[in-house]
Amino acid sequence: MSLSPASSLLPREAELRQVMAVIDASPAKIALLVDADGRLVGTMTDGDIRRALLSGADLAAPAEKHMFRDFQVARDDDEPSHIMARLRARSLRQMPVVDAAGRVVRIETLVEALATPKPNWVFLLAGGAGVRLRPLTESVPKPMLPVAGKPVLETILERFVEAGFRRFCIAVHYLAEQVKAHFGDGSDWGVEIVYVEEPHPLGTAGALSLMPAVPDTPLLVMNGDVLTGANFSQLLDYHEAHGAAATLCLRQYDIQVPYGTVEVDGPWATGIVEKPLHKVFVNAGIYVLGPEALALVPRERRYDMTDLLAELISREQPVATYPLHETWLDIGRLEDFRKADQVVETLPP
Known part of the structure; x- marks a missing residue:
């Protein structure tokens, strides 16, 4: 599919927060950074943003420092079938198409x-x-x-359905029949x-040890009291791209010390x-687990x-980290529950 590049273009001087907004809003899910003459100089996708955050970057940081420079492009006179073949061969979701001067004319997805x-x-x-x-x-x-x-659980389920997931296992215990009666076999969704x-x-x-069989594809696991705007398809792609046994979603948490702190060396x-x-x-309560991780869960005993x-x-099994920059709320306390209505309004459609 051919898409206009207009919603993906940004000047190379843009901040990471601007790039993040463009990726979220663009149908192609990519930001294209251009110089003063409109020539493509770098690209950024969701994974690039998360790598920047893990490196300690602030959202006000210049995107140019973190953009991907070794990007793949097609020429505007390339055959569309050849571009599609390149996308499939390289497992890419999108590719900018440029003219002879290096300006983006469209995006193929x-x-x-x-x-x-x-x-x-x-x-x-x-x-x-929920004590x-x-x-x-x-x-x-x-x-x-x-x-x-x-x-809350219905909102979570619908977010996964919108991302293309169709198979769900729900772990229940406290007042279990209420959950089962509401969702049934899932056919309503x-x-x-x-x-x-x-x-x-x-x-x-x-x-997890109670599942009838260990899935042969990565399993997404999420607490049933978390609201988030995270894109679960992108999370799964990130996990697979890193070849991880498990991927742990993170949320940045700021701790303001209310006092002046003193650094000391001995008496000085x-x-x-x-x-x-x-x-x-902090742990965001969202995970992706490979079969090798699930095989370690002991049968029917408490295990966190x-x-x-x-x-x-x-x-020494690889555990990847996936920092969330999207909306996130853990409804664990009464004050969190009071915020939840407003948080739902901010979730992407």
Whole structure:
């Protein structure tokens, strides 16, 4: 499919936050950075943004420092069939087409790669008792709390359906029948839903051992109380591109120290910083697990995702990290639940 480059073009001086907005809004899901004469000098996709964030870059940083310079292009006199063949051969989703001067005239995209339903299973954790949300959860399981007129878990499910996922396994325990009665077999959403019921709380990874069979494709796992604008197809692509046994989604969290801090060396002060801001990455409750990771989950005993990730790292299995720059909210506390209606309004269609 041919797309206009207009919504993807940015000057090379653009900031990362501008690039991020263009990628999100562009049908081609790519930012094309050009010089003052309109010639293509670099490209950026979602993966490039996340690599920049992992390297410590701020969203105000210049994109030119992080853009991809060794990009693939086609010429405007190339046969369309040849361009499609190159896309397939290199497993690319899009390719800029340039004129003799190097200016982008259109973008060719591999439509079938964007539209094909995913064979991967999605595992949703919906068994928690939601103790911190009482009294709201005394008669309703936390994933079934209404946000913007529908249960939180329904919004999560629909986000995956929009991304092309059709096979779901939902882990239930507390007030399990409410979840099962609402979602049934998934036919109302055009998907397949099966359930595993925890005999007792098994932690954030233990319920994975209850799946009837270990999937032979990467499994997406998500807490049933998280709202996010993350693109799950891009997450899966990122996991596969890195050849990871597991991929862990991260969210940057800022910690403001309310006091001036003092750096010391023995009895001597070596520096003073007034109310420093520390930036750390926290677990976002969204994962991709390969079959080799799932094989390590012990049968029917409490086991947390942190245990599984630590085991993989100890075995020198590759664990990738995927920083989220999209909307994200963990509805774990009453104050978070009160924000949820507004957060849903910010999620992309």
